[in-house]
Amino acid sequence: MARQFHLYNSLSRETETVEPLHDGHLQFYSCGPTVYSYAHIGNFRSFLTADLIFRTAKSIGWEVTYATNITDVGHLTDDDLTGTTGEDRMVQALQSKEGERFANIWDLARYYTLVLQEDWRSLNLLEPTVRPRASEHMREQIKAIEQLLKSGHAYETSNTIYFSVPSFPAYGRLSGNEAAEDLEQGVRDVVHDPEKQDPRDFALWKKDDSHLMQWHSPWGWGFPGWHLECSVMAQTYLGDEIDIHAGGEDLIFPHHECEIAQTECLTGKTFARKWVHTRFLQVEGKKMSKSAGNFYTVRDLVLPESEGGRGIDPLAVRMTLLSGHYRKPFNFTFETLKTNVRHRQRFDDVVALAESGLENGENGQNELSGSLTALFERTLSAMLDDLNTPEALAATFEATKLVLKHEHLSKDSAASVIRWLDNTNDLLGIVYPHAPLKTESGDESFAAEVDALVAARTQAREADDFTRADELRDELTSLGVEVMDTPDGPKWKRRSTLS
Numbered sequence: 001m002a003r004q005f006h007l008y009n010s011l012s013r014e015t016e017t018v019e020p021l022h023d024g025h026l027q028f029y030s031c032g033p034t035v036y037s038y039a040h041i042g043n044f045r046s047f048l049t050a051d052l053i054f055r056t057a058k059s060i061g062w063e064v065t066y067a068t069n070i071t072d073v074g075h076l077t078d079d080d081l082t083g084t085t086g087e088d089r090m091v092q093a094l095q096s097k098e099g100e101r102f103a104n105i106w107d108l109a110r111y112y113t114l115v116l117q118e119d120w121r122s123l124n125l126l127e128p129t130v131r132p133r134a135s136e137h138m139r140e141q142i143k144a145i146e147q148l149l150k151s152g153h154a155y156e157t158s159n160t161i162y163f164s165v166p167s168f169p170a171y172g173r174l175s176g177n178e179a180a181e182d183l184e185q186g187v188r189d190v191v192h193d194p195e196k197q198d199p200r201d202f203a204l205w206k207k208d209d210s211h212l213m214q215w216h217s218p219w220g221w222g223f224p225g226w227h228l229e230c231s232v233m234a235q236t237y238l239g240d241e242i243d244i245h246a247g248g249e250d251l252i253f254p255h256h257e258c259e260i261a262q263t264e265c266l267t268g269k270t271f272a273r274k275w276v277h278t279r280f281l282q283v284e285g286k287k288m289s290k291s292a293g294n295f296y297t298v299r300d301l302v303l304p305e306s307e308g309g310r311g312i313d314p315l316a317v318r319m320t321l322l323s324g325h326y327r328k329p330f331n332f333t334f335e336t337l338k339t340n341v342r343h344r345q346r347f348d349d350v351v352a353l354a355e356s357g358l359e360n361g362e363n364g365q366n367e368l369s370g371s372l373t374a375l376f377e378r379t380l381s382a383m384l385d386d387l388n389t390p391e392a393l394a395a396t397f398e399a400t401k402l403v404l405k406h407e408h409l410s411k412d413s414a415a416s417v418i419r420w421l422d423n424t425n426d427l428l429g430i431v432y433p434h435a436p437l438k439t440e441s442g443d444e445s446f447a448a449e450v451d452a453l454v455a456a457r458t459q460a461r462e463a464d465d466f467t468r469a470d471e472l473r474d475e476l477t478s479l480g481v482e483v484m485d486t487p488d489g490p491k492w493k494r495r496s497t498l499s
């Protein structure tokens with residue numbers, strides 16, 4: 001019998017069976033980061049939910065097209081309120097102290113995109129099928145705005161193209177934010193544009209010929225509003241209707257509400273059949289903030305101490321994030337992290353025991369096959385039940401305990417253990433470091449990143465900026481890439497992981 005996958009849908013406010021529109025092929029979109037800084041563990045908690053949807057769907061034999069974006073333009077500091085005012089987060093980052101080391105805004109975007117992908121790999125998130133960038137989908141965004149203007153869902157003022165919220169009566173269905181007054185309350189400190197027709201209207205395009213990132217459009221130079229990119233990229237890569245759309249709970253309003261409005265006015269169809277939202281994360285019982293001193297990026301935890309980190313096993317960080325259910329507020333503590341470092345160690349012990357059993361074990365009885373199959377079944381059932389990660393992990397801990405009762409394993413038992421480890425790793429990503437299931441497109445985007453970095457290094461060298469060139473080489477090294485300067489220009493290859 002085919003397995004059923006249940007997820008809580010924030011739109012219907014009910015747990016439902018996932019039934020892909022195309023039989024056995026899930027079309028799935030998850031909002032990615034704005035690359036103006038290092039991603040923190042709260043960001044990654046939500047990326048991890050998407051990774052688990054991806055892995056769980058694959059584990060029951062579905063094909064999955066999974067798109068998650070990179071926001072590298074247009075995300076304003078006030079976008080979480082109105083989407084019409086505020087400073088561009090990327091520009092603000094460039095003008096900050098940390099921004100001083102970047103030549104320009106493109107350099108900054110490139111750097112934080114690379115770092116994001118590095119953190120992504122270190123926490124063992126699988127490469128998505130496609131990772132589109134907002135800045136590379138300008139033509140599609142402009143076309144969408146033209147279409148919305150034509151169909152009366154948008155209007156132009158002297159400095160902005162707005163989406164007209166009253167033209168889409170279903171606005172507010174996801175978040176329950178139906179009343180414009182509620183919104184007004186939230187944004188009363190923000191300067192209003194007198195030409196705006198309804199306070200809920202949000203920007204599709206900002207006319208601004210002094211902005212650091214600008215494109216030519218039928219309305220002059222400017223840049224798109226933040227919400228538009230996800231509508232357009234989901235449609236480009238997944239089609240008019242998608243099965244699941246995911247993101248952090250902070251994105252429900254206004255971001256996802258605006259995405260629904262735009263897409264449904266463009267296509268006349270239901271945009272996403274299910275919406276999955278990850279609750280926020282606290283650290284040591286408090287809201288994570290730089291001023292409270294409890295703000296952690298992934299690298300704060302996983303980089304070696306010599307590089308300013310705490311040298312924690314990235315997979316222990318991953319396990320800690322999995323130890324709370326995605327729909328409950330999660331309290332990240334160093335106590336839980338410590339416990340998970342120990343759990344992680346036990347997986348390494350199991351791997352070592354199984355490898356030695358395969359090599360030196362006797363031929364003989366297989367004592368573990370039945371129990372491990374049953375425990376894996378418990379893990380998978382838990383994941384299919386709205387990603388119940390605490391229960392899924394508990395079953396794996398029982399399995400490691402069971403295996404480690406043995407001092408030696410027979411060849412057959414060892415083979416069963418390896419099979420269990422592989423299945424557990426495919427589903428939860430907690431056994432072996434680095435994603436083993438990289439898709440080809442992931443490799444392509446990796447190659448594109450490396451090419452861009454190599455080109456930037458060549459440029460820096462030509463400009464005699466050797467400090468920058470060295471920094472870029474270090475970045476390449478940390479990605480596991482070796483650059484060789486040849487008479488035909490620089491060539492690169494991946495360093496062997498065996499050396």
Ligand SMILES: [Zn+2]
Binds near residue numbers: 030031230
């Ligand atoms: Zn989005």
